Amino acid sequence: EAGVVQSPRYKIIEKKQPVAFWCNPISGHNTLYWYLQNLGQGPELLIRYENEEAVDDSQLPKDRFSAERLKGVDSTLKIQPAELGDSAVYLCASSPRVTGELFFGEGSRLTVL
């Protein structure tokens, strides 16, 4: 069974440029998460989806970040415009149920110059 797939793995952009990350969760997993992880830190939740509904986006900086999960499968996370402080790893995870195990992708490492 394929795991959570994320792309791109690495992205280097200049500040004020836009960037988008894509996530394909494990088939059948209704819950999808986007996390931000700074070096040496634990993941911090940005947004959680139940199917196509964003049920927890309280930590998403909505002035520059947006996310969507059309048709309740794939998801994209966008940053526009990117700032230097956005440099981090963006992790996508999916779960078969809200309180279940999280299956993480390998992450997308963003460097903003």
Add this chain to the structure above:
Amino acid sequence: TQLLEQSPQFLSIQEGENLTVYCNSSSVFSSLQWYRQEPGEGPVLLVTVVTGGEVKKLKRLTFQFGDARKDSSLHITAAQPGDTGLYLCAGGGSGGSNYKLTFGKGTLLTVNP
């Protein structure tokens, strides 16, 4: 906001030594998960504990959930270089649509051969 504090933040030991890492909070959690993350990868679930006082063993790893479900420990016996990684605990909050999984900042373990 439920916070999880992990200690120590960094731990470097020799192969064959035993170690214990801790995950503490002032909040009660409905469940607690332990993940291990290797460089360039996403976290991978090791265990989930749900009952106060619960002890689970996974080969050389022993996990314990505190009686009051506010803390947990991970003990590794005879550590091996393959145990190297970032160990993250994650506490599950109330259920339903309000469910939240909060990660600690992790313990970075290095096992030297």
